[in-house]
Amino acid sequence: MTEQAIYKLRPNRVRRNYRGGAMLARWDGVGDPVDGACPEDWIASTVEARNPGLPPIDHEGLSTVETSVGVMRLTDLIAAAPQYMLGEAHLRSIGQSVGFLAKLLDAGMRLHIQAHPTAAFAQQHLGSRWGKLEAYVILDVRPSTAGSLLLGFQHCPTPEQWKRIVLEQDMEAMLACFEAIPVQPGELWYVPGGVPHAIGEGLLVMEIMEPSDLVVRCEFEREGIVVPPEARFMGRDPDFALGIFHYEQWSPAEVRDRLCVQPESISASDGCTHQRLFGQAHSSCFEVHRLALDAGAAYTFASDERMRVAIVTTGAGRAAAGDMSLPVHKGERFIVPAGGGELRLQGGDDGLQVIICMPQVGPTDVA
Numbered sequence: 001m002t003e004q005a006i007y008k009l010r011p012n013r014v015r016r017n018y019r020g021g022a023m024l025a026r027w028d029g030v031g032d033p034v035d036g037a038c039p040e041d042w043i044a045s046t047v048e049a050r051n052p053g054l055p056p057i058d059h060e061g062l063s064t065v066e067t068s069v070g071v072m073r074l075t076d077l078i079a080a081a082p083q084y085m086l087g088e089a090h091l092r093s094i095g096q097s098v099g100f101l102a103k104l105l106d107a108g109m110r111l112h113i114q115a116h117p118t119a120a121f122a123q124q125h126l127g128s129r130w131g132k133l134e135a136y137v138i139l140d141v142r143p144s145t146a147g148s149l150l151l152g153f154q155h156c157p158t159p160e161q162w163k164r165i166v167l168e169q170d171m172e173a174m175l176a177c178f179e180a181i182p183v184q185p186g187e188l189w190y191v192p193g194g195v196p197h198a199i200g201e202g203l204l205v206m207e208i209m210e211p212s213d214l215v216v217r218c219e220f221e222r223e224g225i226v227v228p229p230e231a232r233f234m235g236r237d238p239d240f241a242l243g244i245f246h247y248e249q250w251s252p253a254e255v256r257d258r259l260c261v262q263p264e265s266i267s268a269s270d271g272c273t274h275q276r277l278f279g280q281a282h283s284s285c286f287e288v289h290r291l292a293l294d295a296g297a298a299y300t301f302a303s304d305e306r307m308r309v310a311i312v313t314t315g316a317g318r319a320a321a322g323d324m325s326l327p328v329h330k331g332e333r334f335i336v337p338a339g340g341g342e343l344r345l346q347g348g349d350d351g352l353q354v355i356i357c358m359p360q361v362g363p364t365d366v367a
């Protein structure tokens with residue numbers, strides 16, 4: 001198989017327990033975009049979706065890429081050229097998975113209230129190296145929706161009260177534990193394991209997380225969508241599952257202080273700003289950068305021999321690596337393998353914004 005310096009990712013929609021996806025369909029050029037049962041696109045995913053209680057779909061969640069010899073599953077491409085795709089250091093510390101999971105998430109309705117295990121809990125009790133710490137880049141808010149998150153308890157129940165609320169589905173009491181946290185496009189948030197949360201109606205979010213689909217779902221039905229019993233508590237009993245929650249009370253201002261992240265400026269010159277959005281201070285699993293190029297501006301994202309997963313979030317332009325150069329536009333997602341060299345970007349007439357995600361594989365500094 002020929003090694004390419006850029007692989008375009010195919011759309012990869014995944015079923016969830018909420019409706020959405022119309023904004024993603026618009027990104028993908030679908031003529032008549034509507035919300036449906038597949039509101040997420042999993043990007044460069046080597047993680048299978050877990051949808052217990054729904055009819056099985058083989059390999060749901062696994063990404064496919066365009067290659068010179070046709071469309072291939074990313075896991076097969078990596079297996080065929082692990083060193084080129086991921087690099088030596090990655091293979092040694094992480095193996096043949098991408099090492100993190102990125103998603104575009106398009107919420108046509110508020111998601112149900114949930115929490116995820118920390119990596120420490122997952123290692124100790126679930127036989128998994130990772131829990132599911134999540135980081136969000138808010139990309140857009142649908143008109144006529146407020147744009148908010150439920151995040152952390154503002155009126156914290158005791159573990160016994162929370163257990164009663166969840167088991168009896170006392171929705172009035174459950175919602176009374178939270179106040180809406182307003183969010184804006186461009187903001188960065190992160191959600192450590194154990195923190196209850198729900199993404200609000202109308203948000204389009206780029207989500208980067210530890211590579212698992214481990215979740216405790218607390219609302220068993222929303223807007224007629226029933227979360228199947230086997231999908232609620234990670235297949236365990238309620239006491240075990242609800243044991244992952246952190247029972248801390250944070251006011252909306254404290255939530256913003258703790259969990260709204262300020263980007264770190266890496267460079268700002270010649271019509272291009274380069275920021276690190278999430279790094280080792282937030283996660284030992286992934287690192288995320290944002291590049292914003294004015295019309296005609298050019299920028300080279302240096303290679304430190306890690307795989308880079310790129311998503312064009314605004315505008316259009318060109319992306320080049322090695323001897324490949326492609327036109328790219330809003331919604332495009334692509335991979336530059338560890339062995340693909342530096343990534344060269346150029347802004348088109350309306351400029352170009354690209355988010356780049358990479359695994360953490362040890363000491364890192366791409367500045």
Ligand SMILES: O=P(O)(O)OC[C@H]1O[C@](O)(CO)[C@@H](O)[C@@H]1O
Binds near residue numbers: 016017114134197
């Ligand atoms: O509706 P579901 O299937 O529980 O999906 C939950 C979604 O919520 C998130 O955990 C975000 O909070 C996504 O990563 C996940 O896909």
